[in-house]
Amino acid sequence: MADDIPLAPVHAAVGARLRAIEPGRAEADMPAPDGDVDGALWLLGDFVSGLAVTSTLAAGERITTLRLTLHVVARDDVHGTLHAVGCLDERSPEVALSTAVITDDDGRTLARAHGRNAMLRDEQAAEYRTATPEWSRTARAPHTLVGDGAAPDPEAVNHAAVVQGGALASLPARALADVLGGPPDEATATFLRAVPADGRTVRTEVEVEHDGRRLRSGRALLRDDRDRTVLTMTGLRYTPG
Known part of the structure; x- marks a missing residue:
């Protein structure tokens, strides 16, 4: 952190910087993007909620995200820098729960993310990347990373050489926005398979489950080019009358 080294290529690409860390707690920030704010909220929420857990791990241990829920409180007039604090809520030998709170420069809460992670100890942790990525001269917009x-x-x-969960989840979240009349106020992503960035493609399938006057809900599937489901997402959008 003192040397301002990005933890992974995705963080270097979007300018997500670690600002503080201690066991069970992490702080990070990133530039607010032009356009799709939700993509940044997914990525940053996954970043710090995961760090709150990994900051408690022993050597040779790792986590994998099972589920991530994003509750968006505000997304209008977002500019400057996004700030996030992640805290460990509960941890057993097998599972950890954590929360991330994302705010803007004025201290306004934009979103809360809740993560559920499995605790693993296997050979994959020893294979994590050790090469240091370079900061992007201009921060990339998170929603441009997965199409x-x-x-x-x-x-x-x-750092495990698979697509970061938050970046991946932003794609079905955008698909839900197309059928719900706008971005979901609440969405839950369940991660079924890791997606490597090896040239294979991903695609979304989306359906409306309820199309009420005020409340709309939908479900999206993210599939790879082998027709395997890699992620499922449910979301809802409420429009006050």
Whole structure:
């Protein structure tokens, strides 16, 4: 942190910097993007909620994200810098729960993310990348890293060399926004398979589950080009009358 070294290529690409860390707690920030704010909220929420857990691990241990829920409180007039604090809520030998709170420069809460991670000890932790990525001269917009029907950007990966969960989840979240009349106020992503950035493509399938006057809900599936489901997402949008 003192040397301002990015933890993974995806963090270097979007300018997500670690600002403080201690066991069970992490702080980070990143530039607010132009356009799709939700993509940044997913990525940053996954970043610090995961760090709150990994900051408690022993050597040789790792986590994998099972589920991530994002509750968006405000997304209008977002500019400057996004700030996030992640805290460990509960941890057993097998599972950890954590929360991330994301605010803007004025201290306004934009979103809360809740993560559920499995605790693992295996040979994969020893294979994590050790090469230091370089900061992007201009921070990339998170929503540009994973596109529908395209291969994820090679820079979208975490230190395990798979696409970062938040970056991946932003794609079905955008698909839900298309059918719900706007971005979901609450969405839950369940991660079924890791997605490497190896040139293989991903695509979304989305359906409306409820299309009420005020409340709309939907479900999205993210599939790879082998037709395997890699992520499921449910989301809802409420429009006051």
